[in-house]
Amino acid sequence: MNEIVTFGHPSLKSKSVNITEFDEALKKLSERMIKIMYEAPGVGLAAPQIGINKNIFVFDAGEGPNVAVNPKKIEVEGSAVFLEGCLSLPGYYWEIERPEYSKIYCQDINGEDITYEGEELIGRVLQHEYEHLKGKLLLSSLSRKERKEAIKKIALNGFPGNDL
Numbered sequence: 001m002n003e004i005v006t007f008g009h010p011s012l013k014s015k016s017v018n019i020t021e022f023d024e025a026l027k028k029l030s031e032r033m034i035k036i037m038y039e040a041p042g043v044g045l046a047a048p049q050i051g052i053n054k055n056i057f058v059f060d061a062g063e064g065p066n067v068a069v070n071p072k073k074i075e076v077e078g079s080a081v082f083l084e085g086c087l088s089l090p091g092y093y094w095e096i097e098r099p100e101y102s103k104i105y106c107q108d109i110n111g112e113d114i115t116y117e118g119e120e121l122i123g124r125v126l127q128h129e130y131e132h133l134k135g136k137l138l139l140s141s142l143s144r145k146e147r148k149e150a151i152k153k154i155a156l157n158g159f160p161g162n163d164l
């Protein structure tokens with residue numbers, strides 16, 4: 001169906017490594033990731049979600065596709081609760097409290113320094129995708145009890161998918 005790996009795949013738990021070559025292959029990878037993200041459909045996709053442990057993610061929080069390479073720092077502020085899902089946990093959503101605003105320092109597809117920032121959806125997507133690159137999945141943002149229940153549900157029902 002698609003190339004997105006789901007909870008349980010080792011690449012989702014591994015830390016990603018920095019990208020050193022800003023070449024044609026990197027452009028191709030980013031284009032492929034954007035295509036997979038839109039087809040899913042989703043608002044963000046990190047390389048580990050397609051089994052590649054490299055520091056790159058793509059997102060579209062309503063203003064067109066963006067590419068973030070080698071994010072080195074994220075600044076956050078405020079707090080908001082939002083129903084959040086993940087393409088690697090298709091069909092599941094949880095109310096998650098997170099900082100409302102994020103600003104991320106990274107590079108663009110050509111290796112130039114760039115920042116992305118915003119509140120609401122973009123603030124959340126930036127934090128979510130940044131965590132993927134650190135080997136962290138949405139489940140770790142849940143309370144212990146919620147996480148236990150979630151893992152049990154997944155074990156019993158698998159992934160119903162986003163396109164029911």
Ligand SMILES: [Zn+2]
Pocket residue numbers: 085086087088128132138
């Ligand atoms: Zn995700």
